[in-house]
Structure formats: structure tokens, C-alpha cells
Amino acid sequence: MEIKELQKIMQDSGVAGAGGAGFPTYAKLTDKADTILMNCAECEPLLKLHRQLLEKHAYEIMKTFNLVAETVGASEAIIGIKKSYVQTVKALQQHIEEFPRIRIHLLEEVYPMGDEVVLIYEATGRVVRPGGLPIEQGVIVFNVETIYNVYRALEKQMPVTDKYVSVVAEVSRPVTVRVPIGCTLDEVVEQAGEITTKDAVYFVGGPMMGRIGSGSDPVTKTTNAILVLPKDHLIVMKKQRTSSIDLKRAASICCQCNTCTDLCPRNNLGHPIDPARFMRAAANGDFRDLNPYLDSHFCSSCGVCEMYACPQSLAPRTLLADMKGGLRKAGIRPAQGVQPVPVQQSREYRKVPEERLMARLGLTKYDKDAPMDETLVAVPKVKILLSQHIGAPAQAIVKAGDEVTRGQMIAKPADGLSVGIHASICGKVTEVTDRYIIIAAK
Structure with a gap:
């Protein structure tokens, strides 16, 4: 081929x-x-x-x-x-x-x-x-x-119409299910039996790099997991903190131990990302050297610094992400041609064991089997986003009132970097906007 x-x-x-x-x-x-x-x-x-x-x-x-x-x-x-x-x-x-x-x-x-x-x-x-x-x-x-x-x-000439999603943590029957793209998080979680905690929070993605989601949010091509957690769980509370307070906390209690940098996976591979140096500069408003800020471009947002390394429970990853976003908004791009220094010889001794990470995050009790069920879940309607990928959103080629079948292209790839979007259920198109298409099942 x-x-x-x-x-x-x-x-x-x-x-x-x-x-x-x-x-x-x-x-x-x-x-x-x-x-x-x-x-x-x-x-x-x-x-x-x-x-x-x-x-x-x-x-x-x-x-x-x-x-x-x-x-x-x-x-x-x-x-x-x-x-x-x-x-x-x-x-x-x-x-x-x-x-x-x-x-x-x-x-x-x-x-x-x-x-x-x-x-x-x-x-x-x-x-x-x-x-x-x-x-x-x-x-x-x-x-x-x-x-x-x-x-x-x-x-099978079958386009991407569904997604496998693991539902774990505070549910009676952890499971990995196959669901139509565009169904809601609530409909996915229903497949895992009863929720076993009050005021549950949906944490979408993994505990380290995920986000808090709403039950009405649609599943996309990148939705891998939903962690159902108590509202007072450590990772939920960390995600809900505000950056302005995190910066003040860094200024008052950072002990300059350097552990965030010592355990940074990218730093250990020789990349110029130095969370400790950034925290010192940001917490003290020190702009004499801009490199700690500019190097935030090279942070992978893995969260080791924030969720595992810091003994003071500070938020280097969050503050680095804010800085990276601010630089992007200001049109400041990463420096080109930056070469890594040699891989740290101590790298082998600075890896984060996943078992210890789960224990520190209070997740060990949730590490249970989540058997895969490949039966496609039936839902009454779907809300399919036109931008589920990096690049230009797909362009809708259907209109309200159209009958569509599962697998039918409903949005064509746009010019540039883009992919097609397809109906994930059979039914009638009820709404089309520049952001999404809603289909009601027959």
C-alpha cells in the first residue's frame, strides 16, 4: 500500500x-x-x-x-x-x-x-x-x-464512531465499555453500576493529567477514562485550587528542596525544564532572567512535580501550564533548535514507581479489575463535536432534519490538518452548529 x-x-x-x-x-x-x-x-x-x-x-x-x-x-x-x-x-x-x-x-x-x-x-x-x-x-x-x-x-471499512472508556474508582462494578462518540459521561458511568460515594466528581482522563468533567459532557475520540471520586479526594481538591493562591503559597512555604526538578522526567532526559528554578523566579517576581519562564514551553504537564515530588504540596505543574498558556496567547513561541544536554546519570534512580504513586494519591484501593465489555451501549441521542483533534474542526455536511446512518460522514475534513467526523448512531439530525452536531436515535 x-x-x-x-x-x-x-x-x-x-x-x-x-x-x-x-x-x-x-x-x-x-x-x-x-x-x-x-x-x-x-x-x-x-x-x-x-x-x-x-x-x-x-x-x-x-x-x-x-x-x-x-x-x-x-x-x-x-x-x-x-x-x-x-x-x-x-x-x-x-x-x-x-x-x-x-x-x-x-x-x-x-x-x-x-x-x-x-x-x-x-x-x-x-x-x-x-x-x-x-x-x-x-x-x-x-x-x-x-x-x-x-x-x-x-x-471493515468502519470509520471511528465509538470509543472504549474505563470507568473506575467509586462505582460498584468497574468496567471498560464501548460507547458511541457523543454520548454523555453520565451514560458511560451508568454502565459501571451504582456510584458508591455522595456528591461524586467525574475526573476525566488519568488522575495525573485529567480534568474535572460534567455528567453532560460528550465523549470524544480522546476520552479514555472516567474516575468517579469523592468531592474531597486529594486529586479533586488539587485540581480546584486557584493559581493566584498557589503562587502566594509558593512564595511563603517553598523550602527550595529542588525535588520537583530532581524527579522531573523531561529534565532527567536533558530537557531545559527546571520547575524549581521557575518556582523561585515566579514566586519572587524575579524577571532578571527570563529563561525559567520561557522554558515552561518544554514542560510535558505530567504532574510528577505537583502530585508526587513536592513535600509542601505546591503546584509547579499548574503554574507552568498557566505560564505556557500565557506565552502562547502573547504569540511567544518555543525557541527553535534547542538541544538537550546529556541524559542525567541519576535518571534510573529518579523514576516514580507507579505503586508508590497510587499510594501517595490515595488511589490504591481503586486498582481493581475493570473487565472489558465490547457490546456497544445504546443511547437516545449524541452530541458530536466537530473539533475532537488537533487542527481545523471538521466542516458539517448535514443539516437539521437529515436522516443519517451509523458510520456516515457528517462532517468532512477541513483544509489543512483535519479529519472527518461520522455519525455514531442511526437517527435524525436535530441541530447543527459550527461546534457540534446533535443526532436523535430512531
């Missing part, structure tokens, strides 16, 4: 990164890659869907992964998977001899192993430069569900 042919299938089928920022997958394909890498590290604690999906559909996913490698001309295809995912590793090993180009790379149970810059170093020994892209090191990274969506597009 030619690269352009595969790109068109991916773009028309609406395939984007099934997690993170949702980068359109077709735009990653290039013949400059000598290595492709599949991320099965479940970057965040409590997330389970990628290992479950890979275990259940190992052959289909490996076959598609191998096809992508052949298409771009990559000499090696690596599956990065934590060695603790024993059953998934066994499923892969049953088929590995059929795909000589593929190798399995076993990873440690540390956070944030799923960060693609960290994963690339662990699996290949290559360091992506600060602000750089993996392809600069000859690598393309995909996650498991993204490759599964490519398989469905190629083999």
Missing part, C-alpha cells in the same frame, strides 16, 4: 490519536521513519483499556501495525508494553513469530512511561530534542486503540 492511500483512508475514516491531544494519525505517516512504536504503557494509574484491547485483538492489531511499518518503510516496529501486563504479553507472544519486523519491548512499572518522549528513549535509546517531534529521531508513535481503529477502517 502507498503512503498516500493509507493517509486518505485514515483521514476520511476520522482516525486521530485515541488519547492525549488527538493528533490526526494520517499526518504522522512519512517515509522518513525507520522505527514505529506502539504505546501500551497506560501512562496514567488505573487506566486499563489499552492492555485489554491489545490482549483481545492481538493478532488484528499486530497485523495492522506491521502493515503500517511496511507502508512507511520502517525497518522495525516496537510494541512498548509494561512487563506487569502478563496476559497481554502472552497474547502478543502467540503471534510474534508471524511478524519478524515486530519486537516486544518490556517496560518498567513507572510513571510517566507512556509519555512518548520517555517511551522513545526507553525503547530506542534516542532522545527527542526539546520541543521537537519524534520523527526527527526517525520514530512514529501510535497508541493501541489508534492502531485498532486503523484496522477497522482497513478491514
Whole structure:
């Protein structure tokens, strides 16, 4: 298969990164890659869907992964998977001899192993430069569900219409379910039985990098998990703090221990992100040296500094994110051509064990099985956002009153970086705006 042919299938089928920022997958394909890498590290604690999906559909996913490698001309295809995912590793090993180009790379149970810059170093020994892209090191990274969506597009001519989501924590029956894109978070959580806490809060995504969501929020192509938590849980309360107060707290109680920088995964890979230096400058209003502020561009927002490292429970990640957002709004872009310094020799001793991280965050009791149920959940209506990916929102090609079928394109890719959007249920279009399309089931 030619690269352009595969790109068109991916773009028309609406395939984007099934997690993170949702980068359109077709735009990653290039013949400059000598290595492709599949991320099965479940970057965040409590997330389970990628290992479950890979275990259940190992052959289909490996076959598609191998096809992508052949298409771009990559000499090696690596599956990065934590060695603790024993059953998934066994499923892969049953088929590995059929795909000589593929190798399995076993990873440690540390956070944030799923960060693609960290994963690339662990699996290949290559360091992506600060602000750089993996392809600069000859690598393309995909996650498991993204490759599964490519398989469905190629083999079943089925575009992306549904999403796998894990529902865990304060529910009577933790589960990973398959739901139509555009259904509500409430409808997803209903599949996990009863909520077992009063005044529950939905934490969407992982506990380290997720956000507080509303029950009426629609599921998108990047929705991976919903943690149902008590309103007074540590990670909920941290997320609800205000930056202005966090800055004052930093000025008054930061003990200058430097632990936030010592444990920073990107700093340990030689990137010029120094949370401790930034906190000193920001808390004291010190602008004599602008580098601590400008280097916020290189923060991955993994949250190790804020959620694990700081003994005073300060908020370096939040303040760095605010600074990064402010710089972006002001039109200040990251410096180009910044090269990393050598990887810290002490890096191996500064990794964050996921077991200890969960204990510190009060999540250990929620680390339970969440069996995968692949039965598609039926819902009465969906609200499908036109922007579920990085780049330009898709352009609606239906109008109110139109009858649509599941899988039908309802918004075409816009000019530039964009992918198509498809109906996730059969029914009638009831509303179309420049932001979303609502479909009521028949």
C-alpha cells in the first residue's frame, strides 16, 4: 500500500490519536521513519483499556501495525508494553513469530512511561530534542486503540464512531465499555453500576493529567477514562485550587528542596525544564532572567512535580501550564533548535514507581479489575463535536432534519490538518452548529 492511500483512508475514516491531544494519525505517516512504536504503557494509574484491547485483538492489531511499518518503510516496529501486563504479553507472544519486523519491548512499572518522549528513549535509546517531534529521531508513535481503529477502517471499512472508556474508582462494578462518540459521561458511568460515594466528581482522563468533567459532557475520540471520586479526594481538591493562591503559597512555604526538578522526567532526559528554578523566579517576581519562564514551553504537564515530588504540596505543574498558556496567547513561541544536554546519570534512580504513586494519591484501593465489555451501549441521542483533534474542526455536511446512518460522514475534513467526523448512531439530525452536531436515535 502507498503512503498516500493509507493517509486518505485514515483521514476520511476520522482516525486521530485515541488519547492525549488527538493528533490526526494520517499526518504522522512519512517515509522518513525507520522505527514505529506502539504505546501500551497506560501512562496514567488505573487506566486499563489499552492492555485489554491489545490482549483481545492481538493478532488484528499486530497485523495492522506491521502493515503500517511496511507502508512507511520502517525497518522495525516496537510494541512498548509494561512487563506487569502478563496476559497481554502472552497474547502478543502467540503471534510474534508471524511478524519478524515486530519486537516486544518490556517496560518498567513507572510513571510517566507512556509519555512518548520517555517511551522513545526507553525503547530506542534516542532522545527527542526539546520541543521537537519524534520523527526527527526517525520514530512514529501510535497508541493501541489508534492502531485498532486503523484496522477497522482497513478491514471493515468502519470509520471511528465509538470509543472504549474505563470507568473506575467509586462505582460498584468497574468496567471498560464501548460507547458511541457523543454520548454523555453520565451514560458511560451508568454502565459501571451504582456510584458508591455522595456528591461524586467525574475526573476525566488519568488522575495525573485529567480534568474535572460534567455528567453532560460528550465523549470524544480522546476520552479514555472516567474516575468517579469523592468531592474531597486529594486529586479533586488539587485540581480546584486557584493559581493566584498557589503562587502566594509558593512564595511563603517553598523550602527550595529542588525535588520537583530532581524527579522531573523531561529534565532527567536533558530537557531545559527546571520547575524549581521557575518556582523561585515566579514566586519572587524575579524577571532578571527570563529563561525559567520561557522554558515552561518544554514542560510535558505530567504532574510528577505537583502530585508526587513536592513535600509542601505546591503546584509547579499548574503554574507552568498557566505560564505556557500565557506565552502562547502573547504569540511567544518555543525557541527553535534547542538541544538537550546529556541524559542525567541519576535518571534510573529518579523514576516514580507507579505503586508508590497510587499510594501517595490515595488511589490504591481503586486498582481493581475493570473487565472489558465490547457490546456497544445504546443511547437516545449524541452530541458530536466537530473539533475532537488537533487542527481545523471538521466542516458539517448535514443539516437539521437529515436522516443519517451509523458510520456516515457528517462532517468532512477541513483544509489543512483535519479529519472527518461520522455519525455514531442511526437517527435524525436535530441541530447543527459550527461546534457540534446533535443526532436523535430512531
